[in-house]
Amino acid sequence: MASQVVIVGGGVIGSAVAYFLRASDPNVQVTVIERDPTYARSSSALSAASIRQQFSTPLSVRMSLYGIDFLRTIGERLEVNGERPSIDLHEGGYLFLATSRGEATLRENHSMQRDLGADITLLDAAGLRTRFPWLNTDDLAAGAFGESGEGWFDGYGLVQALRRKAASLGARYVAAEVVGMEHEGRRVTRVRASNGEAYACDVVVSAAGAWSRSIASMLGIDIPVHARRRSIFNVSSPAKLDGCPLLIDPTGVYFRPEGRTYICGTSPAADNDPDDLPLDEVDHALFDDVIWPTLAHRVPQFEALRVEHAWSGYYEYNVLDQNAIIGAHPDIDNCIFGSGFSGHGLQHGPATGRGIGELVLHGRYTTLDLSPLGWARVIEERPIVEKNVV
Incomplete structure (x- = not known):
């Protein structure tokens, strides 16, 4: 030993x-x-x-x-x-969204997750509209939401x-x-x-x-394992999104509440994801070209938002x-x-x-x-x- x-x-x-x-x-x-x-x-x-x-x-x-x-x-x-530490765990849930193209995979994953004891609810488009009325579901077939055991900290x-x-x-x-x-x-x-x-x-x-x-x-x-930079954006918006989870759009763009604001991000395209990019730089073009248009499509209230802060960190990315x-x-x-x-x-x-x-x-x-x-x-x-x- x-x-x-x-x-x-x-x-x-x-x-x-x-x-x-x-x-x-x-x-x-x-x-x-x-x-x-x-x-x-x-x-x-x-x-x-x-x-x-x-x-x-x-x-x-x-x-x-x-x-x-x-x-x-x-x-x-x-x-x-x-002294007991607190990490401000908030079990607000993940919401994975799927179009008709990804629906079968979402349902297959959901079945396995439930079998293992995960508290995940599968929703069709109508169920998504009822649960999250601020969500644009026009191009969605289903979503999977973590009722408990998921969130941020x-x-x-x-x-x-x-x-x-x-x-x-x-x-x-x-x-x-x-x-x-x-x-x-x-x-x-x-x-x-x-x-x-x-x-x-x-x-x-x-x-x-x-x-x-x-x-x-x-x-x-x-x-x-390569160092791949990921940029995170903190945005403010007048949007009122009751019961907002950490949402994963079918495009891979994500956002979640952060107090009175939201944080969001996505991975860059595979052909634009080199190693070891400097952490003191932020990919603002990715926000302007991909993240913001996706957010505005998925949540119409996000048409009005403003970047308050942004930073970058590395993924230890297994290629x-x-x-x-x-x-x-x-x-x-x-x-x-x-x-x-x-x-x-x-x-x-x-x-x-x-x-x-x-x-x-x-x-x-x-x-x-x-x-x-x-x-x-x-x-x-x-x-x-x-x-x-x-």
Whole structure:
């Protein structure tokens, strides 16, 4: 069993792993190396911070079912010195919309989600008009709405709560950048950092998010996880949208309430989505050309809106199949990866932290089997097809 674990990256995945390790076995020494303790450029802090059960693969649904249970009980789970954190979880639901072209897939996904215990209601066009009278349903055939277990929360608050709890349990956080890995044969022995220190390890966990390729390359591993910029826009509008959920248009454009305003976004076209675009820039053309026209079509009241604020963050985008890569690479026995979540790292962070903790402590999964997300399907180029990519 590992006695020294070094975690590269202290965002939601790395801090969740640190928390579960120390909570499960206080004899394990855990060191988390995080290059930016302010999390100013962290995907965990810059995302739209939401959780859904509406995936098309059963494993993703199960991970989110555990995730919502964790978020609902975060106060008692992550209490430190009598202080219970709050992440302002709002279970406002997701609303996935479908035209006639996508209706069969929506119904198929809904059946599977319900079978697993997700609280999702399927609505036809008439049902959508009744439930959401502000919605333009002229081109819609159906929608799937999360009655509970879906919504949004304070992602930065979740990361801070996990970090604080992990530290209170004895995890050590080091503000530095990993600059190298020392290994003998098939095992990493030490992790070198920019502070001049080298940290001995029995196991190293790579939770480096959008920077995962750099860490993997230190071990001669090519991981198909790229830093893809996503811009988020905060808009104000006189629109009064009672019961507004997080809405996913058939085009992929999304929006949700944010206090008295709304946040919205979408992914750029595949042929206009290069790696490593600067985070201090925002894709305003995407808003003008795609997002705003789509919003105005779907919600006529959004004809009048104004951008109040905008920012960009990175997706740690798995170019193979937009699903996470969790587990050890077959060439290195003691390096466990937790990377490539492609936009759902916050909601799957608790299940991933628990699962990687089990791998470290027991050499196998003891609760939810995450092995389908391992390296085998990456090496063999067998993508997991997720139909609800957002």
